[in-house]
Amino acid sequence: METLSRIVTSSIGRKMMVAALGLLLCGFLGGHLAGNLLLFVGPGAFNAYAHHLETFPLLLPVELGLASIILLHAAVTVYLWFTALGARPVGYAVSVSKGGRTWGSSTMIYTAVLILVFIAVHVLTFKYGTRPSPEDLYGLVMGYLGDWRWAVFYSLVMGCIGLHLSHGFWSACQTFGLDHPKYAPAIKAAGTAFAVAVALAFASIPVWACFIKGGRP
Ligand code: HEM
Numbered sequence: 135m136e137t138l139s140r141i142v143t144s145s146i147g148r149k150m151m152v153a154a155l156g157l158l159l160c161g162f163l164g165g166h167l168a169g170n171l172l173l174f175v176g177p178g179a180f181n182a183y184a185h186h187l188e189t190f191p192l193l194l195p196v197e198l199g200l201a202s203i204i205l206l207h208a209a210v211t212v213y214l215w216f217t218a219l220g221a222r223p224v225g226y227a228v229s230v231s232k233g234g235r236t237w238g239s240s241t242m243i244y245t246a247v248l249i250l251v252f253i254a255v256h257v258l259t260f261k262y263g264t265r266p267s268p269e270d271l272y273g274l275v276m277g278y279l280g281d282w283r284w285a286v287f288y289s290l291v292m293g294c295i296g297l298h299l300s301h302g303f304w305s306a307c308q309t310f311g312l313d314h315p316k317y318a319p320a321i322k323a324a325g326t327a328f329a330v331a332v333a334l335a336f337a338s339i340p341v342w343a344c345f346i347k348g349g350r351p
Pocket of ligand 1: 166
């Protein structure tokens with residue numbers, strides 16, 4: 135109990151919370167991507183997978199856990215950001231972070247806001263949208279992603295997710311002290327490879343659904 139209160143009340147503890155929650159979300163993304171790649175296999179495989187997920191007895195607690203992880207990751211990050219701002223009322227002309235500024239690190243706040251907006255829109259449309267028939271989640275997804283406006287929106291957001299992950303993964307490793315000069319280049323490269331692979335694999339779905347398959351179910 136004392137350890138938990140030390141984590142929640144200290145700055146390094148809060149940073150570790152953000153890092154650990156971020157790594158858990160990377161795990162969710164990996165699993166979610168694997169399931170979504172079944173869209174390439176066809177309606178039978180994807181709808182069977184969706185049916186298994188939706189009838190999983192612990193679905194509600196898992197969904198509540200996931201929502202808490204996303205909200206906590208965002209809320210503690212915002213809290214740390216404002217705390218750092220308060221401790222440094224006069225901003226530096228150039229903000230320097232260990233390991234140098236990258237596209238990923240300097241756009242972190244913007245990609246974070248975009249991802250949160252995306253998740254809200256995404257869950258409303260894909261989870262609560264109207265399906266062609268109750269068991270046809272494939273038809274719903276292909277209906278949206280077959281429209282070029284949704285396909286372009288999804289592809290752009292997936293790029294932003296890659297950018298966010300490219301810095302987030304490395305930053306989480308640093309927080310846990312995995313920034314030894316001997317291993318840092320390998321960890322950074324693994325983080326970048328993960329970010330690029332996740333972004334490209336997710337983006338391949340709307341590109342295929344709209345521009346290759348032409349929106350046909
Ligand atoms: C092309 C990319 C994606 C596709 C095709 C896709 C597809 C889906 C589908 C079909 C559902 C509804 C599942 C169901 O009702 O059984 C869903 C839910 C969800 N997706 Fe995605 N997704 C994509 C990318 C993402 C990304 C990048 C994120 C996170 C940043 C994400 C986060 C979520 C969340 C949080 C849910 C709600 C899970 C639940 O409450 O059960 N998705 N997605």
